[in-house]
Amino acid sequence: MVNKKKEESVxxxxxxxxxxxxxxxQVTIDLVxxxxxxxxxxxxxxxxxxxxxxxxxxxxxxxxxxxxxxMKDMPLSAEDLDTYKIRPQETVKVAQPVMKKVKKALIKKxxxxxxxxxxLDRQLEDLKRKLNSL
Numbered sequence: 854m855v856n857k858k859k860e861e862s863v864x865x866x867x868x869x870x871x872x873x874x875x876x877x878x879q880v881t882i883d884l885v886x887x888x889x890x891x892x893x894x895x896x897x898x899x900x901x902x903x904x905x906x907x908x909x910x911x912x913x914x915x916x917x918x919x920x921x922x923x924m925k926d927m928p929l930s931a932e933d934l935d936t937y938k939i940r941p942q943e944t945v946k947v948a949q950p951v952m953k954k955v956k957k958a959l960i961k962k963x964x965x966x967x968x969x970x971x972x973l974d975r976q977l978e979d980l981k982r983k984l985n986s987l
Contacts, residue, residue, distance in 0.1 A: 871987055878984040885977045
C-alpha cells in the first residue's frame with residue numbers, strides 16, 4: 854500500500870481584497886504604457902542611428918569632393934576667377950536599383966510592429982475595463 858500524504862493548504866484572509874485587485878490592475882496598466890513608450894523610444898533610436906550613418910556617408914563624399922577641388926583648382930587669383938565662367942552642372946539621372954525583396958521584408962516588419970502595438974493597446978483596454986468593472 855502506498856501512503857499518500859495529505860495535501861496541506863494554507864488559507865489567508867485578505868482585508869480589502871477589491872482594492873488590492875485594483876492596485877494590481879493599475880500597476881499592470883502602467884507597465885503596458887511603459888512598454889509602449891519603450892517601443893517608441895527603441896524605434897526613434899533606430900531611426901536616429903540610420904540617419905546618422907547616412908549623414909556620415911554624405912559627409913565623407915563631401916570631404917572627398919572638397920579635397921579634389923583643393924588639389925585641382927586652388928589656389929586661384931582674383932584675375933583667374935574672372936576668366937572662368939561658372940556654369941551650372943547638368944544633373945545626371947541615375948536609375949535607382951529596385952529592391953523588391955527588401956521592401957517586402959520592411960513591410961512585413963512594419964506589419965509585425967503594428968500588430969504588437971495593437972496587441973498592447975488591446976491589453977491596455979482590457980485591463981482598464983477590468984479595473985472599471987471592479
